[in-house]
Amino acid sequence: MIPANFDYHRPASVDEAVGLIEQYGDDGAILAGGHSLIPMMKLRFATPGHLIDLKALDELRGIEDTGADIRIGAMTTQAELRASAVAAEACPILAETVDVIADPQVRNMGTLGGNVANGDPGNDMPAVMMALGAIYVLRGPGGERETPANGFYKGIFDTERAANELLVAIRVPKPPAGHGYAYKKLKRKVGDYATAAAAVILALEGGACSHAAIALTNVGPTALNAGDAAKSLIGTSVDGEAQARAAELAMEICDPVSDMHGPVEYRRNMAGVMTYRAIAEALGRAKGG
Numbered sequence: 001m002i003p004a005n006f007d008y009h010r011p012a013s014v015d016e017a018v019g020l021i022e023q024y025g026d027d028g029a030i031l032a033g034g035h036s037l038i039p040m041m042k043l044r045f046a047t048p049g050h051l052i053d054l055k056a057l058d059e060l061r062g063i064e065d066t067g068a069d070i071r072i073g074a075m076t077t078q079a080e081l082r083a084s085a086v087a088a089e090a091c092p093i094l095a096e097t098v099d100v101i102a103d104p105q106v107r108n109m110g111t112l113g114g115n116v117a118n119g120d121p122g123n124d125m126p127a128v129m130m131a132l133g134a135i136y137v138l139r140g141p142g143g144e145r146e147t148p149a150n151g152f153y154k155g156i157f158d159t160e161r162a163a164n165e166l167l168v169a170i171r172v173p174k175p176p177a178g179h180g181y182a183y184k185k186l187k188r189k190v191g192d193y194a195t196a197a198a199a200v201i202l203a204l205e206g207g208a209c210s211h212a213a214i215a216l217t218n219v220g221p222t223a224l225n226a227g228d229a230a231k232s233l234i235g236t237s238v239d240g241e242a243q244a245r246a247a248e249l250a251m252e253i254c255d256p257v258s259d260m261h262g263p264v265e266y267r268r269n270m271a272g273v274m275t276y277r278a279i280a281e282a283l284g285r286a287k288g289g
């Protein structure tokens with residue numbers, strides 16, 4: 001289908017973009033890579049009267065090591081994130097996740113900012129950002145504020161971002177040195193959204209788990225932080241029993257819908273399987289495997 005008519009704006013600065021967002025309110029939509037928004041417009045699920053395209057805003061691109069964090073500009077494409085040595089060094093789970101998003105064409109256009117701001121529970125990056133304890137940097141007419149990825153997602157396409165705010169960057173605290181990580185995604189075919197997926201970050205000290213975070217994709221109305229599952233690993237050697245217990249706890253918070261990805265019970269179970277596998281892989285990596 002063809003989208004409804006709209007006016008196109010290409011601001012030359014972030015301040016101008018924020019001004020346009022404020023001016024057009026609910027009738028304006030921010031355009032990043034367009035790979036979620038344009039399909040919604042073609043289906044007429046979204047009919048904005050004004051598109052505010054961020055493409056010209058080079059200040060929203062790039063990946064920087066700031067010491068404790070890496071700071072990723074919202075308009076950094078998924079492909080640029082995949083190619084970044086800074087991201088690979090500090091947070092290798094980012095590249096692992098990009099590799100299972102859609103296909104190269106989508107990753108060349110789709111941005112990290114669009115992926116996390118979209119609010120679609122099928123997007124892969126929100127759960128990873130939750131597991132990493134990432135902070136979203138938003139700019140509105142009153143200036144900048146920061147808000148954690150954990151708590152940002154309120155419902156399907158509903159986030160903490162106010163209508164007059166722009167996501168300008170994502171701050172990712174560096175996980176502990178030598179941490180283990182994994183993003184495990186079950187999908188029906190290459191390029192598909194997740195039937196269920198799990199992100200795991202963990203660290204060991206003296207053979208016991210000293211840090212753990214687990215978050216899930218597409219098994220609820222938002223990405224889900226499996227806090228109790230992660231907590232259950234702390235102090236254990238992350239043996240098979242601990243892995244199975246954490247997977248059970250992760251399944252308990254799932255609330256998937258029955259759709260083309262499968263029935264509710266299957267998807268909940270697959271969330272457990274993905275969690276179990278992600279923990280096992282993260283453990284192997286933390287042990288230097």
Ligand SMILES: Cc1cc2nc3c(=O)[nH]c(=O)nc-3n(C[C@H](O)[C@H](O)[C@H](O)COP(=O)(O)OP(=O)(O)OC[C@H]3O[C@@H](n4cnc5c(N)ncnc54)[C@H](O)[C@@H]3O)c2cc1C
Nearest residue numbers: 030032033034035036037102110111114115117123124167
């Ligand atoms: C065939 C296909 C398969 C896909 N498969 C997957 C998949 O497996 N996993 C996955 O995670 N994604 C998948 N996607 C989605 C893809 O990753 C999108 O690129 C991503 O969801 C949105 O990024 P974007 O830059 O294209 O944003 P856009 O489509 O431009 O924007 C998405 C939404 O975020 C808002 N937005 C964008 N940038 C900002 C900002 N800086 N501040 C505030 N709001 C903003 C927009 O207004 C819009 O509401 C797929 C897309 C396609 C077309």
